[in-house]
Amino acid sequence: MFPLIKNIPKFRTALLSWYDAEQRPLPWRTTPSLYRTVVSEFMLQQTQVKTALPYFDQWMHQFPDFDTLAKADIELVLKYWEGLGYYNRARNLHKLAKAIIQLDEPPKTPEQWKLLPGIGDYTSAAITSIAQNYPAAVVDGNVVRVLARISNENKCFSSNGQAVEFFRATAESLLDPIRPGDANQAIMELGATVCVKAATNCPTCPVQSFCSSYKSGDPKSLPNIVRPKRTKVFIDRAIIIKENSILLHKIPSNAKRLSDHFELPNFEAFNINLDAQNESVRKHSIKRRSISNQSIVETLYKINSPLAETVTQTVTQTVEEPTQQEAYWVDLKSINSILLSGPHKRWIEELKEEV
DNA sequence: AAGTCGGGGCT
């Protein structure tokens, strides 16, 4: 199955011993539970540990168990996800809690877990192995990188998904059947702290003697995966402030992204006819961010009187069209009571300082 | 199989 590792038991022992000694003291490890494992795995989808950490603690304080989460309003749930991104994760986690409390007992196998929203191949294996001692191997980005290097596999994968499927059998063969949860966390921990992209920590690697690319290859060049390029997106937004209130619009609940979140008005969405020469318009700042395969450049324009009144009227008229976004005046002192994406929240906090 | 999710850390 995996000729490069002659002695799989020794590999498992080396990895687990290292993990027992060197693992980071993460909150979902120090006091584990099924609920904490589920929440952490949702937060960690496409999100680094460092980013999720503060959210996890606040979440646990507000929603300590499935029952509390299931009975909470979705608005409050989203509030505690505010800024983390990929907000369907929060909606799915909320739906999952509602489903779990209706069951006599939690699902037991990856197949059963995958019937619940937001749970796929990775998360089902992670939950069952970590919280239920079920022998399912995880294959995430860390595992792919570690296994590609250990096996010195320089094949070019046309997508991340293809690489995941390629290494699944290997991951299964290396999984320690006695401690599957720790074994899974150990190989991910190795990828996150030792076998990192730059491959600078090979001298301290606990499985260096098993690593084919360290012996005769180029670890830092592996894995070889074609990544989709980020496309640039340009957005112009309006800053309209009147008596300590700012004009925002709310994205409809049925929108595909950022539903129920507030944003600075988008020129295109409101069909604002911007005359750059207009003295009421002043370029405020340029903001850059990115999500997945998009790199977004947003230009914020401060709009003053008398154009501000005209624009406000335009925005207000737009409210009549139900498919459009609704406009609201929001007091700058109470922006914590509405839902904002991370970037918008930061921008408006900055504007508060200027007013 | 590819695109989307409008996030962010790191080099």
Next chain:
DNA sequence: AGCCCAGACTT
């Protein structure tokens, strides 16, 4: 600017 991150879901 590019790559990656404890991915899942839609089309």
